[in-house]
Amino acid sequence: MSKNNRLAVWVLGILVLFSELLFGIWMAHWNHFVPGDAVSRVANAYYVLFSRQPHLAAIGFVWNPLPSLLMIPILLAKPWFPELASEGIAGIILTSLFASGTAMLLFRSFLRRGTPLLFSTALVILFSFNPFIFYYGSNGMSEMIFIFFLVCCVTAFLDWLDSKSAISMILIGFSLALAFFTRYETIFFGLALAASLMLIVWRRRPKNDQPTYGITATYQKLEASELIALLPVIYAVLIWALLNWSIMGDGLYFLRSNYSNLAQSEGLSKNPLIAPVIGNLGNSLLFVAERSVPFLIPLASIIVMRLMRKKLLRVDFVCLLLFVFSIPLMQLIMLYKGSSYGWLRFFSYPLPLVFAWLPYELQKQKERGRQFYMIGGCMTLIFLGGAAYVTGYFMNNSRLAPEEHEAIHYRQSTTFASNRLSMNVANELDQRLMSDPKASILMDSFNAFQIILDMKRSNQLIITSDLDFKKALNNPVGRKISYILVPRPVGVASLNAVNERYHDFFSRGAPFAKLEKQYGNDWRLYRVVDPAKR
Structure with missing residues (x-):
């Protein structure tokens, strides 16, 4: 440049x-x-x-x-x-x-x-x-970080299409590995990428009079391409599973622990929005299609440009479709099985993937002539502008985009109220700990992370990541815990370690715990007492 x-x-x-x-x-x-x-x-x-x-x-x-x-x-x-x-x-x-x-x-x-x-x-x-x-x-x-690595993968893939450069393949490999360490959707995108590489290598197979030679050469190129592009992400998955196994005792802890997505989504069968799609393929397809609309609009410009050039039914376009629909396919499966909340952001990735493909498409349009390029460029601007408008409309719809709607109307949101409550709880707990430097408070950071971040005396907190957390949870009196903070067991808060360990603790406490203070409707602080001395 x-x-x-x-x-x-x-x-x-x-x-x-x-x-x-x-x-x-x-x-x-x-x-x-x-x-x-x-x-x-x-x-x-x-x-x-x-x-x-x-x-x-x-x-x-x-x-x-x-x-x-x-x-x-x-x-x-x-x-x-x-x-x-x-x-x-x-x-x-x-x-x-x-x-x-x-x-x-x-x-x-x-x-x-x-x-x-x-x-x-x-x-x-x-x-x-x-x-x-x-x-x-x-x-x-994490969405924007993930989008960055997806864009890296697509741009490197397109460079490889043109140059057959090994450097582009290396960039794909490391981008894919870093994408996995950002979001799990990488698995389905990686499968789409592997299939795309296979299609391109097959299209480039040698035209030789000896079929055996052509098949052998094609297989060797395919093997080399797949190894370079996929080995980093395969190692990333193995390393993550090894760390889960060696530290948490389960190689699939990230998938099936009490805090995992699967555990958090167990209550979705009672969700009025998600329940109708669970086990119903038709409803699942409609759910995915409806929420994918604003992010697929720019794809229409590529389709029109391809029709103008009579290049729609080509291998590279199939690769684009594999990229674009790989992650929505994952969401379709998860929705059908009842393991996804179906947030709008889960369906957003086709937009950056299509956009990363546009430079390649506009270049091919330009090669056909100025008139083709001008029409293609104008359509691209129109479709991108339309996507921006439709996306904004979706974000302000509480049914289609509850998270984004909450952000737009933040003053009325539960997140806003929850953040203010967390700040008040943190201030009150800090005052308690300041008046008694030897006191300690046990809390599960799964739910209490905002309170922990708002507090100033974190050195007096026993939280989930502490090495002695389980021992303190199982024996608060023996470990000389002063207080236990517990959330109301509603929704994912029912997975809180205190609620899991002690049945009905929020409502009734325990023989060793006496209610000290309630914060709003969501949190209670219990003082730990020795039952033998009560």
Whole structure:
């Protein structure tokens, strides 16, 4: 690229970075709204550095570890800026960086494939400031990090299509491995990528008079391509399973523990929105199709351009379809089995995948002539603008997008009220611990992460990642625990370790626990007493 183009890439990246940061900090600091999952990922990094027993394994073994690992360097500044933890701003900084990186990567891809500077700028701005993409680049969730690695995979795959470069295959491999350490949807996308490589290698098979030679050469190329692209992610899966087994005692702990997605989704059969799709393939298909609509609109521009060039039924287009529908297929299976909440964000990945494919498609359109390119470019802008409008409409619909609707109407949201309550609980607990430096409070961080982040005396908390947590939970009196904080056992809070260990603890306590204080309707603090001395 020219010097001016490189400068434009950096300017756009900085613009996206500061836009995301300003919006994210405005939501978190001034409006006190941060998604619970985003704060939980910050908390996992926080336990590594600032819990009572700091250690790397405190990062947890349910959610993929990369987002929290990347937050650890940011949280080193927490003693000077406590809001990095308490308000989830460490996560906001991280996703803003990845949103900026994604914009720069896409911008560079357009420019390298001959798209004019102004047109490339307009396209990337339409993507980066799409309401959904912009929101998830500013809220600390893992989606934008995952999108970055998906875009890396697609752009490297397209470069490999053109150049057959081994470097592109290496980039695919490492991007796929890092994607797995970010989100589990990588498994289905990786299968789509493996199938795509097989199709492309088969299409490129040698045309030789000796069939045996052609088949052998094709197999060797396929084997080499698949090994380079897939070995890193295979090793990533094996390493994750090994760490789960060696530390938690179960290689599939992330899949079937009490805190796993499967455990949390056990109550979905009572969910009025999800219950009708469980075990019903037709309803599951309709559910997935409806929520995928805003993210599939740009695909229509590629289809029209392919029809113009009479190139629709081609292997590379089949590869695009495999990429685009791989993750929605995973959601379809999970919804059918009743193991997915069906949030709108689970269906968003076709949008960045299609957009990452557009530079390649526009380049092919340009090769057919100026008129083809002008029509294709105009259609692309129209469809991207339409996608932005429809996405914004979906996000403001409480049925289709409950999480995003809650963020838009944050003042009336349960998350806003929960964050304020957590802050009040944390302040009150800090006062108790300050008046008695020898006191300790046991709580399961699965539900209490926001309270933990809001507290200043975390060295007096016994939390789930502590090495002696189970012993303290099983024998609070013998371990000299002062208090136990427990949530109302409703929904996923029923999986809380205290509620699991002691039946009906929230309502009745235990022979060794006396109700000390109730916070709203959601939390109770019990004082631990020796039954023999009561």
